[in-house]
Amino acid sequence: MDRLLQLLSENSEFTNSQLAAMLGITEEEVVNQIEKYRSDGIILGNRALINWDKVPNSGITAIIELKVTPKPDTGFDEIAQKVMMFDEVESVYLMAADAYDLLVMVKGESMHDVAMFVSKRLSTLESVISTATHFLLQRYKDGGVAFDKEDVDRRSLIL
Amino acid sequence: MIDYSQILNKNITEVKPSGIRKFFDIAAEMKNVISLSVGEPDFSTPWHVREEGIKSLQDGKTWYSPNRGFTELRTEICKYFKRKFNVNYDQASEVLVTVGGSEAIDLCIRTIISSGDEVLIPQPSFVCYEPMTIMANGKPVIIETKIENSFRLTAEELESHITDKTKLLILPFPNNPTGAVMRKEHLEEIAEIVKKHNIIVLSDEIYSELTYGGEQHISIASIDGMRERTIVVNGFSKSYAMTGWRLGYALGPKPLIDAMTKLHQFAIMSAPTTAQYAAIEALKNGDSDIDKMREQYDIRRRFIVDNFRSMGLDCFEPEGAFYIFPCIKSTGLTSDEFCTQLIKTHQVAVVPGSAFGDCGEGFIRVSYSYSLKHITEALRRIKLFVDELKK
Structure with a gap:
């Protein structure tokens, strides 16, 4: 790399x-x-890495599995484009998985908020067959960074 | 009252305590000390290697291993050495698995050296060779390597220290603390002298995986006619970040390995079993871990050398290990003064070069086995210190 x-x-x-x-x-x-x-669009920007778990009232994240019907010409692209237009959606991934096709990360203020978004906005999109919603409880490691890990050098001073 | 000084072996009384120790004692008493002084990787042992150790414990493999180490480990060591350094050893008779490379060094010196035999020790170098020689009733003969020779041992320096009592040459490259390496052409010159005077070589290659700039480490055992007169010491500590597992090995001709095994079986019995299972995994599937860690060290090496040079301190470009050895003579301080003042005024611990031999005076050893974040902060403090000295 x-x-x-x-x-x-x-x-x-x-x-x-x-x-x-x-x-x-x-x-x-x-x-x-x-x-x-x-x-070349390889570096898109620089952002701070934030542990949102430590920020009060920073909302809730859900991971949603979307099973969809791909379109004959555009495949999964068209529906992915539609899903990513919502401000609530943080990430959209096309997956090689048995039970679903798109993995969508959604951020909302509350569980209710997210549930409403899924049922009213995502499920109702044309070509969405089914959804399964999972709520994220805690981040231990994100973007390669371990959270809340003590930065202590435990090496002994010898010789 | 027992007079313990009368009880102790006179050799141990003669051995000086390690000069590194003193600075660690100062560091231990101070707050907010940031250290660039340790001599081990900051990485943890790769997870797949740790897992094999854990698995062996779960399977109840908690017994002694054979004296020489498990056959599978010895076989993997031989395959590794052939793959990396192109020398063939027989797993059954030419390998001994030891408690770290240090035990292998001790065994080698004690099995070869008789009273009065001379051991050639290039310095600056790791602190154990001289004490171990003294304990074996041998006579340490120090060869001072020079910065103008990139801290390499030269054939002339070697030959001028040889007497009819010289029996063993210790070859500590890649070198701790200087970061010097011996390339093939340098080893060939040394080999000529060694063969001419019929000397045995103890080649401490513990940092063999950590060389930079594209060229790989060459083992002196791969030089024509040297395999029969070389004991290679290596181990898992530095290459696979396995210091705490305490596992190393010696490779050499059967009669020497047999003799070392005799001492090893009486003194140690066998190397740690759990560590051996982990090491088998390291050798089988760990080459890419080494590459990743080397790449990180190399980035830090360039960064730290560049910073010391910007401070106005001469810094030899190290090509191996994970230390730099900058010259601090321009500050007007001795190594000891520099390190003591640095830790007391700016809370950064580094090691005086004099801890690695008298000729290390005027230098300091700085380890870059730390994260870039940690190194950046330490360098900021060292720069403040050096700038204040200039005023």
Whole structure:
């Protein structure tokens, strides 16, 4: 995997000169490469990684399995496009799974809120055959980052 | 009252305590200390390796192993060594599994060295060779490697220290603390001298998986005519992040391995069983783990070298292990003063180069076996310290 992307995915706050030192390339090369990633749509932006579980009243997340009927020409794309238009929808994935096709992550203020969204908005979409809703209780690890893990060096000082 | 000084073996009295220890004691007493001083990976053992250890315990495999280690492990070690370093060893007679690489070093020195035999020890180097030689009634002969030779051992330096009592050369590369490596051409020069004077080599290759810049480690055992006069020491600690499992091994000609096994079976019996099951998994399926960790170390290595140079401290470009060895002579402080003041005023622990031999004076050992976040903060503090010294 590209080492520059790897570093940026771990910490987007590294400066260009730090990245250049780490990779053994010039700062100019770093700048150009990042610019290229942006223009190619590979780097889409930089955002803070937030542990929402620690934020009061930050709502609830549900994971919804959608079974749908693909369209002859557009396959799953058309229905996926429709699903992702909703502001409540955080992520949409097409899955290789037995029981469903699209995995949708939805954020709402309450369970009721989410339930209403699923029953009134998602289930009623044309080509949706069935839905199964699962509520997320706690995030232990997200985006490769373990949450609430103590950052303590347990190595002994020996020799 | 017993006078214990009369009871102790005079050799142990002669052995100086490790110079690293002192700084760890200071660090232990202070708050908010950030350390760049440890000599082990910050990674945990890869999960699939840990799982095999756990599984062996669940299966109740809690007995001693054979003295030399499990046959499957010895077989995997031989396959690994052939795959990586292109030297063939016989699993039945030329491998001994030990409690860390350290035990293998001790066994090798004690089985080869008789009273008065001279052991050549290049320094700066890991702290154990000299004490172990003294305990074996041998005479340590220090060869000081030089920064202008990239801290490599040269043929001239080697030959000028050889006497008719020289029996063993310790070859600690990739080197802790300097990060120096010996490339093939350097080893060939050393091999010529060693063969000419009929010396045995103890090649401590514990950092063999951690070399940077594309070129892989070369074992001196792979050089023409050297296999028959070399004991290779290696292990799982640094390459697979398995320090706490305490598992290493020695490879060498049957008569030497047999003699080491004799001592090992009386002193230790056998290496830890659980660790051996985990190590089999590491050797079978762990090559990619090593590659991933090496890549991380390499990023940190470039970063930390670049930062020290920006501070105005000369820094030799290390090509192996996970330490840098910057020169701090320009600050006007001794290694000891530099490290003591750094920890007391800015709470960063590094190790004075003098802990690795007198010739390490004027240098410090900085470990980059830490996360980039941790290294960044430590470097920020070191820069403040160095800037204040310049005022």
